[in-house]
Amino acid sequence: MSSHAVRVVRVSAGLILLTYLTTHFLNHAFGIVSLAAMEAGRVWFLLLWRNPVATGALYGALITHALLGLWALYRRRTLRMPGWEAAQLVLGLTIPPLLTAHIVGNRLAHELYGIDDSYARVLLVFWVAAPWRGPLHAALVLIAWIHGCMGIHFWLRFRRWYPRAAVWLVGIAVAIPVLALAGFVQGGIEVTTLARTPGWVRIATPRDTSATRAALARITENVVTAYGALLALTLAARGARAAYLRRWRSVSLTYPHGRVVTVPIGFTVLEASRYAGLAHASVCGGRGRCSTCRVRIARGLDTLPPASEAERRVLRRIGAPPDVRLACQLRPAHSTEVVPLLAARDALATVLGHERQGVEQEIAVVFADLRGFTRMAEKRLPYDVVYLLNRYFEAVGSAIERAGGIANQFTGDGVMALFGVESGPEAGCRQALVAARAMIAGVDSLSRELSGDLPQPLRLGIGIHVGHAVVGRMGYGESTYFTAVGDTVHVAARLEQATKDYDCELVISEDVVTRAGFDADAFPRHEVTLRNRAAPVLVRVIDRVATLTTASGSGGAR
């Protein structure tokens, strides 16, 4: 199974477990009302989970998730890892032994001995019969929940909508266990009082005998021992593999200042840096999605394995020379000298916020530029130029905002705008086309207003492209601003320049046409070539943006 497939299975199993936990905790929360409310909620809870399908899914997910966790532990090249990763791993490994007693004492007791694992019985154990187990159970609740929430966070953190939803998700993530623990405590207090009523304990635990308790304790002990043995075996297998690789199949990497790091063959350069505790930039977390981990190969270039297509694509995109490789993708098999090209601190300083790492998403990018403005500005007084530019920026900026875009850069007489950051790429493309028409109309209206002062009407050239870009706050200190970087931005800028070649108002890529659902048959199709890009970009050339409505009919930009 590929590592991607393993991750999918692990996440799916984790989601089933988290769903179970959520419903279970909500049932606990009913204890805030009364023990009777807890028991009533449990009837629905059992209907949902104690049927053959749900039981199979739940315990299948539990075993799969635990085994894949051990497998991931075995596969890790190094146990040096960021703090959050270590916390998630340790919490995950703690869950099975804590959970075993709970499952055996309730579900298995029910299946083997017909014991009714009611809240009254369970709370009696935690609060009266074996009070030391109460805090342990509370710890289990928190550990399992935190582990699950961390998994969800790291799974979703790069989703476009996640930052907006995060505040709500954090609220839910805090509220559910707090309510569950409050219900657990309140229910426990009620049971403690009831336990003083003569005969109540026997009614609450009709089938519990010392023999069943002893048998269940034995099963718990055996399962925990088996898990401990499995964990020990996993760690021993890791150790044996590492020793074998170090002894028989290791490679030395030389870093700047003569630092030599010897690691087993199969480590990436990034893993080697982490293994040796060397700071190494890796903004995308080693997924081959940025280029911050790139290294120059000072020695041993000819011995390196060829770059994968994914790595080649990134290197091509940044125009990297042949001796530069991505550290997170490169697995040297022979001694090699590497020079990291981006200091870890610099990589983080240039990309700030949640935002600190940026979020990759599909957006529409618009570039606009005034034709011949530089020549016109040379013949005017600086204050007049400032006045004209501000009026122009007002016209195009308001047009962008009205259409739903973000005008994020005004440089010279150029404007860059992002569309679809909130609404998605399809809506973004439609909004960008609407904005283009409004920008042109705004500039035309400004030209008419200032006709007595302008040698000729202002003319705008606009380029639009859609695709993946990393969107976030960038800059330094107080001077950070929201923007996008990536190939999509370069293509949009190039399309804006192409409006000069075609002497037209608007050039849009075919991707924009498709994503906007825009009928562009009336407009000629061309190919625009780009530096560092083998395939040309297919575009539509629109002489007069005002014709968009009539030419595009009902499917056009409105």
Ligand code: FES
């Ligand atoms: S860490 Fe992003 S490409 Fe290597």
